Amino acid sequence: MRTVNPIRQIVDKLRDEDMNPNKSKLSLSIGDPTVFGNLKTDKMVEEAIIKAVQEGKCNGYAPSMGRDDARKAVATRYSLKNHSVKMSDVVICSGASGALDICIQALCNEGDEILLPQPGFSLYTTLAGSKGIEAKYYNLKSNDAWKVDLEHARSLVTSKTRAILVNNPSNPCGSVYDAAHLKDIINFAEEFKLPIIADEIYADMIFDETEKFIHMAELTDTVPILSVGGIAKQFLVPGYRVGWIIIYDKMGYMNQLRDGIQRLTTLILGANTLVQGALPYIFEKVEPSFYKNLNRSLKESSDYTAERISNIKGLSAIRPQGAMYCMIGIDIDMFDDQINDDVEFSSLLLKEESLIVLPGQCFRMKNFFRVVTCPSKNDLVEAYDRLEQFCARHLRK
Ligand SMILES: Cc1ncc(COP(=O)(O)O)c(C=O)c1O
Incomplete structure (x- = not known):
């Protein structure tokens, strides 16, 4: 009973049935580079x-x-x-x-x-x-x-x-x-x-x-x-x-x-x-070019993520230097009463935009969320467009 996965406790609150039925599901939450279909092994x-x-x-x-x-x-x-x-x-x-x-x-x-x-x-x-x-x-x-x-x-x-x-x-x-x-x-x-x-x-x-x-x-x-x-x-x-x-x-x-x-x-x-x-x-x-290409592709997605986030009011990110993730800070005071922390931010984002991100509390970091930078450029463009619109809608007036 003392075996507890903290992610499950938080993510179980983000249920698929809560998604916006008019928008396709877009997930930036899974740390598995194979699920997006664009990154293939050698x-x-x-x-x-x-x-x-x-x-x-x-x-x-x-x-x-x-x-x-x-x-x-x-x-x-x-x-x-x-x-x-x-x-x-x-x-x-x-x-x-x-x-x-x-x-x-x-x-x-x-x-x-x-x-x-x-x-x-x-x-x-x-x-x-x-x-x-x-x-x-x-x-x-x-x-x-x-x-x-x-x-x-x-x-x-x-x-x-x-x-x-x-x-x-x-x-x-x-x-x-x-x-x-x-x-x-x-x-x-x-x-x-x-x-x-x-x-x-x-x-x-x-x-x-x-x-x-x-x-x-x-x-x-x-x-x-x-x-x-x-x-x-x-x-x-x-x-x-x-x-x-x-x-x-x-x-x-x-x-x-x-x-x-x-x-x-x-x-x-x-x-x-x-x-x-x-x-x-x-x-x-496996030739060194395989790793080089992978790193280049992840860098491009990470840079794109950091650039898009820097243009979204209420959010901020430190540009990743490696791996396949980016932590994004939420300036909670800038958002309306529906959003009081990262879990509320993430669940409302799912509900309105069918976009899945992992709340920072999964990593013991309140008022952040994590995105995975593995998806294709097209998916990232769509994801950050939705994120941008979502934030604009929920900024405190
Ligand atoms: C920091 C870190 N360590 C270890 C692992 C687990 O790796 P493996 O799939 O080889 O068990 C992960 C997987 O996401 C990870 O992010």
């Missing part, structure tokens, strides 16, 4: 799966930590200048969510505390709560590129704090931290001897073509980092359900924890074997 990913099926070697159970070839492929791809990753440092999981579950359980017992971002991906709350682990939420600064408020984080640390989770690039913010800020977070973790769970599922999905994505582990040899990743977003295949944990721990602080992680992987009989078998081929064959 041909080589499909080929890799077909090959794995036809070879017939991936029909059985794999070791609970993952197939050797998949673990080696992840180790090679994510070895960093300062960390040579070995197969034994990689754990293949059922998606990044499965990886997060294992990381949180491995580091925290019931009654322990974990630092989570606010706003943040709601699954963190669900996973911690389900195990009786207390979530302490550190603020991200909406007026400073969604950077971590380290002073606030500092005020939350107690003798029961076991880890800090950092999500970069961020869902729901679309923010990407630079090396200096990541280093500040690492220094904070070092000061309090906290290991970092780095949710890097959106790794490399950044828009500035002159920059390279920075893994947190690149910036430290001393703070142990569990980096969580997967193929869901970057390869546009969330349904394949393969993710991983990479243990970056030069100092060996996590030697005991490795045993705990290994034990936890035996709770289910492993991640999808077929996709694991396809992983080395996927990594080898």
Whole structure:
């Protein structure tokens, strides 16, 4: 009963039957890049799966930590200048969510505390709560590129704090931290001897073509980092359900924890074997142009989103720098009496415009809402036209 998904509680209030019957449904709410039909995975990913099926070697159970070839492929791809990753440092999981579950359980017992971002991906709350682990939420600064408020984080640390989770690039913010800020977070973790769970599922999905994505582990040899990743977003295949944990721990602080992680992987009989078998081929064959094109397309949609929002009275957004989301602030005082918070805003938007957005409260951020920037340009144009008309209609006179 303590397993609660906060999104469900809020989104269940936004029901399809409440939509405007005269307008087609337009959804900017689902963090699944495949549902809009315009973003397709690479041909080589499909080929890799077909090959794995036809070879017939991936029909059985794999070791609970993952197939050797998949673990080696992840180790090679994510070895960093300062960390040579070995197969034994990689754990293949059922998606990044499965990886997060294992990381949180491995580091925290019931009654322990974990630092989570606010706003943040709601699954963190669900996973911690389900195990009786207390979530302490550190603020991200909406007026400073969604950077971590380290002073606030500092005020939350107690003798029961076991880890800090950092999500970069961020869902729901679309923010990407630079090396200096990541280093500040690492220094904070070092000061309090906290290991970092780095949710890097959106790794490399950044828009500035002159920059390279920075893994947190690149910036430290001393703070142990569990980096969580997967193929869901970057390869546009969330349904394949393969993710991983990479243990970056030069100092060996996590030697005991490795045993705990290994034990936890035996709770289910492993991640999808077929996709694991396809992983080395996927990594080898997908050309850099695939990622480049995806990032360009997401950048275009994000820039378009930020530009349209900047012209809508009552709304504001920080231009996303990566991932596939944008958080939009609602200046509640500018709206009429029908709109008193983000949930009322979103439900009225659904009712009048058949447009679905996720209220910020799903991410513990009142008076914001999140849009997904994956839909086609045509859908985004239509969505923001409707949003603009809706806001104009409901501005306080
Ligand atoms: C920040 C973040 N972490 C993890 C996940 C889960 O990824 P997976 O589909 O690989 O379980 C998501 C999915 O939306 C996400 O946004």
